[in-house]
Every structure is written in C-alpha cells, then in structure tokens.
Amino acid sequence: MALKPVARRLVPEDVFDQLLGEVVDGGLAAGDSLPSERRLAEVLGVSRPAVREALQRLSQAKLIDVRHGGSTTVRDFRTSAGLDLLPRLLVRDGELDPRVGRSILQARQSIAPAVAAQAAVSAGPAAARALRGAVTQLEQATDSEARQHAALGFWDAVVDAADSIVFRLLFNSLRLAYEPAIAALGPVMGAEVDNLDGYRALADAVAAGEATAAHAAADELLRPATEALGSLMALLEPGKP
Amino acid sequence: MALKPVARRLVPEDVFDQLLGEVVDGGLAAGDSLPSERRLAEVLGVSRPAVREALQRLSQAKLIDVRHGGSTTVRDFRTSAGLDLLPRLLVRDGELDPRVGRSILQARQSIAPAVAAQAAVSAGPAAARALRGAVTQLEQATDSEARQHAALGFWDAVVDAADSIVFRLLFNSLRLAYEPAIAALGPVMGAEVDNLDGYRALADAVAAGEATAAHAAADELLRPATEALGSLMALLEPGKP
DNA sequence: TCTCAGGTACTGGTCTTACCACTTGACCAC
DNA sequence: GTGGTCAAGTGGTAAGACCAGTACCTGAGA
Numbered sequence: 332m333a334l335k336p337v338a339r340r341l342v343p344e345d346v347f348d349q350l351l352g353e354v355v356d357g358g359l360a361a362g363d364s365l366p367s368e369r370r371l372a373e374v375l376g377v378s379r380p381a382v383r384e385a386l387q388r389l390s391q392a393k394l395i396d397v398r399h400g401g402s403t404t405v406r407d408f409r410t411s412a413g414l415d416l417l418p419r420l421l422v423r424d425g426e427l428d429p430r431v432g433r434s435i436l437q438a439r440q441s442i443a444p445a446v447a448a449q450a451a452v453s454a455g456p457a458a459a460r461a462l463r464g465a466v467t468q469l470e471q472a473t474d475s476e477a478r479q480h481a482a483l484g485f486w487d488a489v490v491d492a493a494d495s496i497v498f499r500l501l502f503n504s505l506r507l508a509y510e511p512a513i514a515a516l517g518p519v520m521g522a523e524v525d526n527l528d529g530y531r532a533l534a535d536a537v538a539a540g541e542a543t544a545a546h547a548a549a550d551e552l553l554r555p556a557t558e559a560l561g562s563l564m565a566l567l568e569p570g571k572p
Numbered sequence: 573m574a575l576k577p578v579a580r581r582l583v584p585e586d587v588f589d590q591l592l593g594e595v596v597d598g599g600l601a602a603g604d605s606l607p608s609e610r611r612l613a614e615v616l617g618v619s620r621p622a623v624r625e626a627l628q629r630l631s632q633a634k635l636i637d638v639r640h641g642g643s644t645t646v647r648d649f650r651t652s653a654g655l656d657l658l659p660r661l662l663v664r665d666g667e668l669d670p671r672v673g674r675s676i677l678q679a680r681q682s683i684a685p686a687v688a689a690q691a692a693v694s695a696g697p698a699a700a701r702a703l704r705g706a707v708t709q710l711e712q713a714t715d716s717e718a719r720q721h722a723a724l725g726f727w728d729a730v731v732d733a734a735d736s737i738v739f740r741l742l743f744n745s746l747r748l749a750y751e752p753a754i755a756a757l758g759p760v761m762g763a764e765v766d767n768l769d770g771y772r773a774l775a776d777a778v779a780a781g782e783a784t785a786a787h788a789a790a791d792e793l794l795r796p797a798t799e800a801l802g803s804l805m806a807l808l809e810p811g812k813p
Numbered sequence: 814t815c816t817c818a819g820g821t822a823c824t825g826g827t828c829t830t831a832c833c834a835c836t837t838g839a840c841c842a843c
Numbered sequence: 844g845t846g847g848t849c850a851a852g853t854g855g856t857a858a859g860a861c862c863a864g865t866a867c868c869t870g871a872g873a
Contacts, residue, residue, distance in 0.1 A: 339640075341855075341856095342855075342856070343628070343855090343856095367823075367824060367825080368824080368825065369823095369824085369825095377856080377857085378856055378857040378858070379857085379858085380621050380624075380855095380856075380857075380858095381855090381856065381857085383621075383625070383825090383826090384624070384625060384628050386825095387584070387625050387628070387629060388628065388629065388632050391629050391632060391633075392632075392656075393744075397825070398824085398825080398864090398865080399824075399825050399826065399863070399864050399865080400823085400824055400825060400826095400863070400864035400865035400866080401824065401825080401864085401865055401866075402823095402824070402825090402865095402866095403824090403825080409737075409740060410744065411744060412741060412744060413654075413655060413656040413741060413744050413745040413748060414654060414655040414656065414738075414741040414742050414744075414745045415654040415655065415656040415745075416741060417737075417738065417741060420737065430737070431737055431738075434736045434737045434738045434739075435738055437690065437736060437738070438736060438738040438739060438742070441683065441686030441687070441689075441690070442682065442683055442686065445682030445683065445686075446682070448682075449678065449682070495675045495678060495679060496650075496658075496661065496671070496672055496675045497655075497658065497672075497675045497676055497678070497679040498675075498679060499650060500653060500654060500655040500657060500658060501655050501679070501742070503634075503651065503652060503653060503654050503655075504654040504655045504656075505738075507654060582826075582827095583826080583827070584826090584827095608852075608853060608854080609853080609854065610852095610853085610854095618827085618828085619827060619828045619829070620828090620829090621827075621828075621829095622826090622827070622828085624854085624855090627854095638854075639835090639836080639853090639854080640834070640835050640836075640853075640854050640855065641834075641835035641836035641837075641852085641853055641854060641855095642835085642836055642837075642853070642854080643836095643852095643853070643854095644853090644854080
C-alpha cells in the first residue's frame with residue numbers, strides 16, 4: 332500500500348507558479364508590464380497580500396522588476412536569473428525539458444572532475460572516511476533508484492572534501508534540480524550508478540591525494556551518461572536553433 | 573558637495589537582512605526555532621505581513637523551514653541553500669569575506685576553461701562577432717574599474733557562445749556576487765584585466781572553434797589572479813580549519 | 814506654439830484587524 | 844496502552860484603510 336502525502340496548494344505558491352510559467356514560457360515577454368497588484372488579486376480571486384508575496388518571490392528570483400509607484404515589469408530571465416531557477420526550468424508542467432537536462436549533464440561533466448581534483452588536494456582523513464562510507468552505501472543499494480540516491484550521497488562527500496563554499500552551493504543547486512527527475516532519468520543513469528569500480532577508483536584517488544588521478548577518474552565515471560544523453564538529444568532535435 | 577541617494581530601507585527587506593545575518597553568522601543555529609510571526613512583528617515593531625514577506629523569502633532561499641501550525645525552524649544553509657546565496661555570503665556587513673572570495677576565484681579557475689572550450693565548439697559567426705566586439709570594449713576602457721566591467725562583458729559573450737543554460741545561470745549567479753565587490757577587488761584583478769593579449773588569444777581560439785586552445789587560453793588568463801589571491805589567503809589564515 | 818509647474822489618478826508599501834486551518838500536547842474515556 | 848477530544852498556539856488568508864512614490868495630463872505663462 333503506497334500512500335503519499337496529500338498535495339496542499341498554498342495560494343501564494345499557486346500565484347507564483349502561474350506567473351513563473353508565463354515568464355519562462357514567454358507568455359509574458361521581457362519588458363512587458365504586469366497588471367497592478369489589486370487587479371491581479373481581483374482576476375485571480377485572491378487577496379492582495381497573497382499576490383504580493385508571489386510578486387516578492389518573483390522579484391527575489393530576479394524575474395520581475397518592482398518599482399514603487401510605477402508598474403512592475405518582466406525581466407529577461409536568461410540574463411538576470413540565478414542558478415536557483417534551474418529546477419523550475421528542468422521540469423515544467425511535470426515534464427522534463429530535454430535541452431535543459433542535456434545542459435545539466437554537460438556542465439556536470441565539466442565541473443565534477445575539477446571538484447574531484449580539488450577534493451584530492453584538500454581532503455583530510457575524516458573526508459576520506461566519509462567517502463569510503465558513501466561507497467559502501469552505494470554497494471548496498473539494491474534497486475536503481477536507491478543507487479542514484481546513494482550516488483548523490485557519494486558526490487556530496489566529494490564536494491565536502493573539496494571544502495569550497497562555491498562548489499557546495501553549486502552542488503546544492505544542481506541536486507535540487509536533479510532530485511525530482513531521478514525517476515525519469517533512471518534509464519539514462521542506470522549504467523553509471525552500476526559502475527561501482529568507477530566510484531571506488533575515484534574515492535581511492537581522492538583519499539590518496541592524487542589530484543590528476545581523481546580528475547581522470549571523475550571524467551571517466553561521468554562520460555558515458557553525458558555522451559549517451561548527448562547523442563539522444565541530437566536525434567530528438569536535428570535542427571537545433 | 574557630494575550628495576548620495578538616500579538609502580530607502582523597505583521594511584520586509586530590513587527584516588529579511590536581519591534574520592539572514594543571524595542565520596549565516598550562526599546567531600541562529602540549524603534546528604533552532606524562530607519566534608512566532610506575531611512575536612517577531614511585536615519585537616521588531618513592524619506589522620505581521622511585513623514579517624511574513626521576509627520569512628517567505630528566507631523560506632524560498634531554503635534558509636528556514638515554515639510549517640503550518642508548527643514553529644518555523646532554521647535549516648543548515650550549507651547543505652540546503654543554492655548558489656543565489658553567494659552574494660550575501662561574499663559581502664557581509666559591507667565587508668568582503670576573503671575565504672568566500674578565494675573560493676569564487678578557485679571555482680572560476682576550474683569552470684571558465686570548460687565554458688571556453690564548449691564555446692569554441694558551439695560558437696557561430698554571430699557569437700564570434702560579439703566576442704570581438706567585447707574585446708574592443710576592453711581595449712577602449714580607460715581606468716581599472718571600467719576594464720573590470722568590460723571583462724565581465726567579455727565573459728558574458730563567452731557564456732553566450734557556449735549556448736548552455738546551466739553555464740548562463742551559473743555565470744549570472746557569480747556575476748551577481750562579483751559586481752558589488754569590483755571596487756574592492758581592483759588591486760587583485762588589475763593585472764588580469766590589463767592582459768589584453770590574453771583576451772585576444774581566447775577570443776581567437778573560440779572564434780576558430782579550437783576547443784583545446786580555448787581551454788588553455790582561459791586557464792592562462794585567469795591563473796595569475798587565482799594564485800595571487802590564493803597565496804594572499806594562505807598568509808592571512810595560516811591555521812585554516 | 815512651446816514649456817513647465819501643478820494637480821490628479823494610479824501604483825506599490827505598510828498597517829490593522831479578523832478569521833480560518835493546522836499542529837501540538839494535555840487530558841480523558843475506553 | 845490506545846484512541847478520541849479539546850484548547851491553545853501557530854501559520855494561512857482576507858478585507859480595508861491609509862501612506863508614499865510615479866506617470867501623465869492639464870492649463871497657465873512665456
């Protein structure tokens with residue numbers, strides 16, 4: 332019996348999602364003016380504070396520009412939004428955007444080896460222990476989804492070992508985008524998380540402080556999935572703009 | 573007579589900043605409970621909606637956990653916050669945190685070459701033109717600060733050429749952290765933005781589609797500043813934890 | 814006819830108050 | 844122990860009012 336928590340839609344959250352959708356889908360183009368708070372509240376059938384909360388959140392995400400006394404306008408999210416917008420771009424209306432997914436895997440392929448190399452430089456005994464523990468977790472995971480979660484835990488340990496606040500926050504942002512998509516990504520990532528030798532090699536290199544080896548191990552570990560999704564995308568969108 | 577615009581503190585913004593400071597400075601540890609909204613409003617002398625807006629923004633930044641009916645608790649921002657928090661961490665109380673700054677330059681050193689390489693792969697004629705225009709801007713900038721802004725414009729063009737939504741949002745996040753610190757970073761970055769040959773070499777490599785050369789050019793361009801700040805930090809904090 | 818000061822209508826910013834919905838914990842009956 | 848009930852406290856939402864800043868139009872003066 333698989334029960335799941337009931338989804339409770341909060342009003343400002345709903346308003347936020349609706350406006351966000353309009354902005355990222357282009358229904359509201361950059362430079363457009365939004366209706367006034369009172370008008371929005373009336374149209375949506377909610378109170379003004381609810382609209383206000385949603386607008387403030389959009390403003391914090393750099394998606395709109397609110398000016399006291401003037402009208403609030405839509406910004407170009409591609410040039411202003413930060414990485415925290417990524418989860419909202421990857422899964423839209425419950426569906427994965429394959430172009431965003433490919434971009435994530437490409438970025439991962441570029442960045443993860445660098446993180447691994449830095450982890451090898453700064454890792455102490457405690458970090459090495461944590462890394463080995465993560466490998467054990469990975470070995471004990473039974474199904475593919477559990478292994479994907481364990482793999483996230485492994486990379487979490489690598490990022491910890493790297494001891495970099497930027498890499499840490501960057502990892503958090505990417506994980507936030509990745510986690511909701513784990514089930515959908517199972518087929519693509521299955522081979523990668525089954526490659527236990529790859530994880531062991533990476534963990535050993537980091538623990539031994541061998542930056543070059545760690546870099547290479549991470550690159551090898553991730554490359555198959557990156558290339559698999561890359562060629563898959565090339566098939567799906569032959570005439571990419 | 574040098575007048576400057578009066579700082580218009582908006583109430584929710586002020587509340588947000590105060591609570592944010594408590595969270596990142598450890599005055600409120602992870603797991604701690606915040607006072608109720610009514611209590612906070614009373615203590616701070618503002619209305620509840622104002623407090624609410626601030627709390628919602630903290631919640632969106634993944635810094636607190638708000639539960640209907642229960643108390644709102646502080647989360648561990650190191651494991652939950654996204655990269656959009658970076659600007660707030662880099663400059664705190666008007667001062668730069670050198671450890672965060674060093675982390676940013678290290679991450680830049682790791683990531684930028686990868687972006688340059690991908691730009692070389694995907695750049696079309698338009699992107700190459702934009703890149704050359706950015707170099708021209710850089711050549712025409714007179715003082716150091718203008719050159720730093722022009723350098724940002726150059727990297728903006730590189731990121732555009734890479735045609736990756738993740739790299740684009742990542743760049744936006746880093747730029748948002750970097751821009752307020754430009755004046756303070758002048759001494760460290762001066763030599764880098766004076767290295768016009770380095771930018772030209774990188775632009776040429778990207779325009780020519782030579783990924784390996786672009787990677788190397790970007791690495792060379794950024795390395796001096798990275799190492800300069802790295803050794804500076806090593807001096808400042810000999811017993812880094 | 815042009816220019817610009819002033820008014821006016823509309824926008825976001827803030828507060829107050831009230832009520833609803835949910836969680837918690839204590840108490841009580843079974 | 845188990846489950847039900849209730850009260851108190853919390854966040855969620857709404858309505859209305861007023862303050863503060865902006866955009867625009869209007870009319871007097873040049």
